[in-house]
Structures are given as C-alpha cells and as structure tokens.
Amino acid sequence: MAVALRPWAASLGLAVVLVVLLVAPGAAEDPRRVNVLLLYSEPRVVPSIVAIDEAFRSTLEARLGGGVYFYTEFLDVSLFIDNVPQRELRDLLIRKYAGRRLDLVVAVSSRGLRIAVQNRPVLFPGVPIVFVAVDPAAAADVAGESNLTGTWLKIGWSSTLDIAMRLQPAARRAVVVTGSGAPDRVWMAAAKAQLTPYQNRIGLTYLSDLRFADVLTRVAALGRDTVLLVGAFTRDADNHDFVGAAAAAEIARAASVPTYSFSEPIIGNGAVGGDVVDFRNHGIRAAELAARVLNGERPAPTAEGTNALVFDARQLKRWSIDEARLPPGSIVRFHETSLWDVYKRYIFGTVAVLVVQSGLIAGLVLNRAQRRRAQTALAERLRFETLLAELSAVFATLGTNQMDPAIADGLRRIVVALDLDRAALFALRASDRVEVVHAWTRDGIAPRPVTTAIAQYPWIAARLRRGEIVSIAAAADLPDEASIDRSCLAELGVRSLLAVPFTVGGVRWAVGFSTVRAERAWPDVLAQRLRLVTEVFANALERRHAEQAMRESEDRFRLLAESVPLMIWMSSPAGRRTYFNERWLHVTGCRFEDALDDGWLSYVHPDDREETVKTIRWAAEGHAPFTLEYRLRRADGEHRWVIDHGVPRRSTDGTLAGYIGSGVDVTELRTVQKALLESNALRSAIFGSVYGHVAAIGRAGAIIAVNDGWRRLAEANGVNPDSVSVGANYFDICQRVTGMTDGDARRALAVVTGVVAGDRERAQLEYSTRTSDGVRWFDLSVEGLRRAEGGAVISHVEITRRRYAEDEARRQRDALAHALRVTTLGELAASLAHEINQPLSAIVMNAKATARLLDAGATVTDDIRGALRDIAADGTRASEIIRRLRVLLSKEHLPGRAVDVNELVAETMSLVEYDLRRRGIDIRSVHAAEVPAVSVDRVQLQQVVLNLLVNAIEAIAAAGEGPRMITVTTAARGADRVEIAVADTGVGATSTDLERMFEPFATTKTNGLGMGLSISRSILRAHRGTIWATVNADRGLTLHVELPIEGDSGA
C-alpha cells in the first residue's frame, strides 16, 4: 500500500490506534473464552519459537474471531542434561493450571509433545493436543496417541543437500556437523537416515561429539570440493551449552566452504540457505488445525506448507553464487531492499493491530528516517533477545536468596538495552497500596517514589488488575477518564509507560517501564517481549513464594510440635533422630544434644532396645510407618510404657526425607486394659456357664454373646454352632437354633422385639417343639439390657418335666374349675338326687324290715318303734331336700353375703393364671379404688366371672395372630350399682350374636354345652343384676356384669 504518511503523523496515528486498541476494555474471563496452553520446551527466545508463537496466536485468534486466552509455559528442557525433572515440571504445571479450564494444549517440538502427552491424564484429561514442528522420528512413541494432531517437522537434510549439490556441482564431499546435545543427536540421526542414499553420489562425513574449538578448526580446513551442512548445535563435547544459532553461526563464519542449513536462524547467521523449516508456517498451519479441532473436527497431522527454500543474499554474494541459479520459488533474504520481508516475519502480531501494522510498515518502508529507526529497532531487538535468553538462563538456576539482586540487575539491563529511563517490579496489594519491590532508574533521572497509592493511578491499576498490558506511548494524551493518572504521571515526569501484569501467589504483580527523556512508542512486539520478561520474574518469584510458604509451614510445625502434650521427634531416613520437642526432653530429663542420633535409645529400657532398633530399621527399609511399644525411663527414674508411632516424610520429589513421629505415655492405660481384660474374662466365664440356652443381643438383633448351652442346643438341632454365635442376627437364626414352630417363633420374636425396643422391661412365654422323642417344652424369657446401647438377654430353658407336672396340676384345677363352672340344674339335680336317695333307701329298708318282722309274728317291739321313728325322720330329711330344690327352681333370691368385688375378681383371675401363661395371653386389671360391696352368693358370682374369663381366653385363642390381652375392670356405676367388665382381643362377634350368645345351647365351641352364659344370666337375674356384651372398637368383645350394691337386696 502506497500511503504517503508523514513520519510524525504515522507515529501519532500508530500511538493513538495502539492506545485505543491495546487499552480497550477487556472482558473479564468470559466462560465462552477459549483457553489455550502453549507448551514450549526450548528456551523461550529462540527465534523459531518466537515465529511459531506469533504465527500461531495471530492465526488462531483470527480463526476464532478473538476470545482466546493463551497461557504460556517455557519449560527450558534443553538446559537440563537428559534428565528432565519430570516431577518438578508436573508439580509446577499442576500448581499453575489446576482449576483452570483448558480447551486446547499446544506442544512445540517433540519434547514439548512428550511432556504434554505424559502429563495429559493428570493435568488436562480429555483436552486435545496440537503439536507444532515435531520430528516424526523423535516422537514415534507418542504419535499414536488419540486426540492428537499437529504439524510434522520436515527435516530437510536431503533436500538441502540437493540444493547444495545443485549450486556446487563440483562438490565431491559433504560434511555434516551437529553438536552433542540431545536435540543435536536427533538431528544427526535424521541426517544419517536421510543422507545414506547419497553415499553413492558424494562422500559423506559426519562430525559430532567434538569440542567446539575442534569443530571450528575442522571446518576452516575444508577443501574446495566440499559442502558443509550444519544442523543443531546446542552443546559440545565439553558440555558447553550454546543458545540458539550462536554455535552454528560461528561455524558458518569460520567455514572455508559454503555452509548450508535448513535451520532458519542459521541461514540468517552465516548459512547460504537450505530447505528451511518455516516455523512461522508451522505456527499458521498448527493454528489452522487447532481451530478445526476446537470446532469438533479431527484433522490429521500434516507437514504441508511448512518448509521453504530460503537463502541469504549476503552469503550468496560471499560465495559468488548467482541468484538466478536458485530453484524457482526460493526465497532470498537479506537483500538490501528487503527489510520489508524481514519485518513482515517478525512483526506480524495480533490481528487487531494488523491494519495498523501495515500502516506502520508502509510508513516505515516509505520513509527513510523510519527505515533507519526500523534498523535500529532490529538491532535493538536482537540485543534484547540475547538479553532475555541470558536472563532466563540466569533465573532458572538462581537460588532464592540471590533473586533480589538478580531482579534489580535484570531491570537495569532491560532499561539500558531498550534505552528507557525507569523500571520497577511492583505488587498491587489488596488494599490500595502499590508495593514497589524492585526499581531501577537511569543515572541522571530522578528515581520514582518508594511508596505509591493505587489511588494515584486508578485507571492504570484497574487495567493491570484485569490482566491487561498498559501501553501508554504519550502520557499527556491519556483520555479524560484517566485524568488522575495523567496528572500523577506528569508529576513524575513520565512521558511513556509500559506495564505488564502477571500473577504470583494470588497477588497481582506488574513490571513497569517508563521513559522520561522522550516519548517512545511501544510496538506490540516489545510488549510481547516484555511479557516474556515478566514470565521470567514471575517464575522466580513463584519459586521464592513457595519456599517462603514452606518455611512458614516449617515454623508452624515447630510451634505445634512444641505446644502439644505429645512427645514428638523427627529422624533422618536412616532412623537417626534429628529433633525432639520440648516435651520429650522434659519427660526424660534429657538434653537435646544427648538425645540426637541414637542417644535417645539409652533412655529406652534395655529389654526393649533391641526390638525397637529392629523395628525402626525394618520400617525404614520399606519406607513404612511403624508403631513401637517400649518402656522409657522418665526423669525421676521410673520406667513408663510408651506407644511411639512414626510415619515417613517425603520430599517433593518423592524420596524419603525422614520420619516424624509422636509418643504417648500409656502406662495407666495398660493397667486399666489388663484389669478390663481380666474382668471381661471373668464375666465371659460366668456367662458361659449359665444354665439354659442363653444369647445376649444388641439393639438390632446382632448376637453379642452366647453361653455354652446355646451352642449345644444349636448342635443338637443340627446347626453349626459357629454360624449362630457372636455376629449372627438372632432374629434370623432363632428358629433354626431352637427348632420352634412358625407360630411360636413369630410370637417369640414379637416378644423379643418388644423388649429390645423398650416397650417392656421383660417378657416370658412358653413354647413347645416336637422332636423324635416327643414334645419338649421350653420357657423363653427376655430381659432387657439396662445400658445405653440397649439390647436384651434371651434365655431358653427346658421345662418339659415341670410342664408335665403343671399339666397334671392343671388338670386337677380344671376339674375343680369344671366342678365350679358346670352348675347345671341337671348336675345340681343329680347331686340332690343322690342326697335324697339316702333317706329314701333308709325309709324303704326300715319299712321292709318292719314288714318282715310283723310277718314273722313279732309284736311291736323297740325295734319296730325305732324303725318307724327313723322312717319319719328320713322322710323329713327328704322333704327338706325337695324344698331346696324347689327354691332353686323358683329362682327365689337367696340371701347373699357382702362380697368385695375386687377381691373376688383377683381370686378368680388367679385360677386362670396358668391358662393365660400357657397361651401367651396378657391380663391386666383396672380396679376402682373404692368399690362398694355387693350382696351376692360368692360362689355363684365367682362362677360367672370365671365363665367370662374362660370365654375370653378361648376367644383370643381362636383369633390366632394379633394382640393377646384381657382387661378386667371393676367400677361403681351410679350410686347403687357395681360393674365388672371383662374385655378381650379375640374373634369378636356380630351384633346379632350379642343377644343370642346368652341363649342356652348357643356356642361356637365344638365341645361345649353352651350353657355357660345362659347360666350366668340366670344367676345375675336371680341377684337382680344384668349381663350384656359389647363389641370393642379395635378388637374383640367386652362382657359387662352389673349388680346392686349391698343394702339394696330386699328379700
């Protein structure tokens, strides 16, 4: 473009545009922003890296339309001899990028790629990797990875040799030189691989592993028919390191024949030319691939368009090679008039500035003065790059205590190199302070003030905080919104200012450069370079920050160690103790010096020493933690038992750094433990020997102890005792162990659950099991465990014999109850009949005897008189019996006695106690405190109550599952009546049954006369009382008996 710009106008325009564009408000981290990590393994300012970096960034930003944030890592791998500190690298990367979302990782060179691939699973899993300029031979092992693409480095040995032979047809030998470093070897290997086919056409000599001086000598002595090919030279045989193309340049200079190379920096530094890897193209191509990857595509790696034939016009001239002989498409550089080309490769930066840059370039190209400035700028840049390379090398190996002078010196050198006036490294503290940590001012210029408030530079500070570079070419031209900044800068005499921010340890730092004497423009190039500077400082500061943090943590540890009531020690990896805390020394009364190494062992009881030493040694071998138990001699001479636990400490690289441990005095604890064990043993013995089959269970049913009897019962029932002992769940195994039937087991479990749940303190029931030798009866009793964790003790005791005895007694009681119960008129009549028989028989016998005597002719004797008298008496006796019968038949009210209803009910309940227990039915009585006495035939009322109880029992038994409870209530009803009620939880009845059940012969029982309730009703009626039934709300029936109280019984 042929824009004729005036120099100052162009600068001004540039400055304005730069200011506008560079200081445009940036966005806070946009979640849609694409985060890209650039991984460079080589020193940062190698020109190839610079070219790739710039081309990649600009191309990718262009492709994505902005919204890309680049993180950059220079891993300086070639500074380490083959032994790359992987762990440190990874830790650094983790520290910096943990928590940051990365969308893409870009790895430059095979080393960078390897590092990226190896660390991807840990650092950025699933993130695609795009590699740039990777030698396929060097990266064969990682090339097969998935989610990976990039540009292959085409190392053009053969193509370069082709050119050399073309330009020097007379050549009969080719000498190939590289260095001894790792990358150099890679190049040499590629050379040998590629050039072997040329062996027929030209003699090949490979030079490597030489001292640099020797190399120079050799190349200076080469004959006319030789061409020299130079590859990478990063280190010589003496392990001298060379940066960038420095070595190759010197070789080319010293050589007596034309030097060819396909390394671009070398071409600019003495080589004639070669098939050059165009790193800029690599950058562009890689960025294109990256854009496609970010778009979801999976493009394949490529080497297309990454090489170019490049020649140095100066060298062509030096060796008198005519340009016309060059192959078509060659690029010839370093023409007098081709500054434009040179600049284009190095200056192209961000797309946003592209237009402006073109303007700048046009201006520069067209204007001589500007051209001159461009030349000086180039020189300056070269100086600057060298400076940066040195700085990075210096800082990489700096100890943290040397850092401050190094930073100050670094600032000084930059100021000098760029012809600036002031530089400073400062931190923006959270308050409003600017803490200037390092500053350097050119002689003759007033230094900047030591403290500055952020309030003085709000606009600049805001931008720095956002992470934006602040580039002010003319302070006086700052916009109004930065008026405060403007005036403060003017006070300091600052004409131009460039400030580059970075973050260390969560704090925002920045490096600032300013001019006082004159304004100057800050090309974006420069800003990028200076950003690299800040990276150097940032890394150094980061390291220092980390070391400080570690020191702080050590201090904190020490404080802790001294304040806890534990005996703390530390030891070397071999076990020699290096530290004891105050407490340790206090307890033993030992001095620190005396306890170190193995001195402390003399305080360990002699009998425990050997074991202690052995354990420590054994643990140290395996880097394992250990626990010791030994007697330690206390200051007062007493030996105390100590439990000493040691754990291994690791340094950041994973090796064993030693042990750290703590000891506790456990003397009292041991005594208590022993006593507890003994008491436990005693209790176990007692428990084990208890009679019956006993299991103690926890709240959830887990068995916590069993006695021998339990195990025997299990065995007897064919169950492995171990499977039903401690640990098994009682509820699961109860039936198996005891042989209960399902119904019994259900009842038993319900009862146990009730006790365990706390519904009741204890419970008891009886059950039977059917075995081959008959029925066996067991008594199951459950007693709740009175402790916080709950649980219960369940014992099963065999009661078969007792049961049979009780059965017998019950039978007799039943018979008695039966006798009481069944008072039918029939039976009454039967008994009455028997009673009448006696006097009747007597009457008949007396009469018959009298008849015989009279037949035999006897006179009326005393005998006959006696007989007649007896007849009369017996007749009266008989009629008396008849009379009683009539009374009963007429249901006349018999005079009753005053009966205490509560007492009677209690007595009757005791009669059925056995029945209740056998059937697992509960009974409770609710007695009113003061119940008036009723006038009633006691035996008859007892019959009624007994009848009701028996019916209730039978109703519950018939109901099967469900609650089994009888409730007997006595209460006064009104002023003149008393009620007794018997409620059950049995089968119940329908409403029609409620009346019918009192009819004679109304029964649901298969073997009953059904007279009970009808007789009861007769008895109640005879006493002017009532009896009726009601259905319960939940379950079963209630039978009510109501009687008049004493005093109301008129005859």
Added chain:
Amino acid sequence: MTEPEATVIVVDDDASVRRGLERLLRAAGYRAETYGSAEEFLARPPIVGPCCLVLDVRMPGQGGLDLYQTLTKRGEYIPAVFITGHGDIPTVVRAMKAGAVDFLAKPFDDDELLDAVHQGLNGRRRRQPG
C-alpha cells in the same frame, strides 16, 4: 353244734342307711355290724366265721372299692356287695371286675340285697331269679 353265725358287715357313711340296713338284715336273720367309714372297719379285729360285706362306694376318705382292694391285698377275700347313690357304669364295671358279688343302686329292692348277701355267704343265690 351250731355253725358260727354269719356276719354281714355294713360300711356306709349315712346313719339312716346304716340303721335301716341293720334292721333289715336282722329281720332277715343275719347278724349285722355297721361302720361309718372304711377306717373304722379296718380297725376292727379280724372276723371269725363266714362274713359278707355291704360297702357304699362313695364315702369320704377311702371308698368302698378302695377298701375292698385293700382287703384283697391283705389276703382277706371277703365277698362284698357294693351299694351306691350313683350308678355310673365305669364304677360298676370296676367293681365287678374286682370280684364283687353284686352292685346295687339306691334305693334298692330288699329282696335283691338279701339275695346278694346270701350269695356272698353261700356262693349261690337264695332264690332263682324269676
């Protein structure tokens, strides 16, 4: 020489029955002794001459059957006639199996009783059933 007189021993807890039975037996020409309980009878010295027992089955304390079994265990096989106010079959069967002469329910026919006593004393009935 006259044979020793046959004795009929009555054991019954009811006084009227004892008196009536005694009169009847004497009127029939037997010598009669009466006891109110088995224990009283067992306290008596051993009997001389032919003897027959009339035992009430249901008595407080030892009943008639038990008394009879006690005697047979002692080796005294005295013929016995059982009388009772109840007439349940199992008791009857037991009595007959034990070797009773007869089992009569009160009130009984006087002839029937005298027949049974006669049989007990002589081994045959006084008169044929007719």
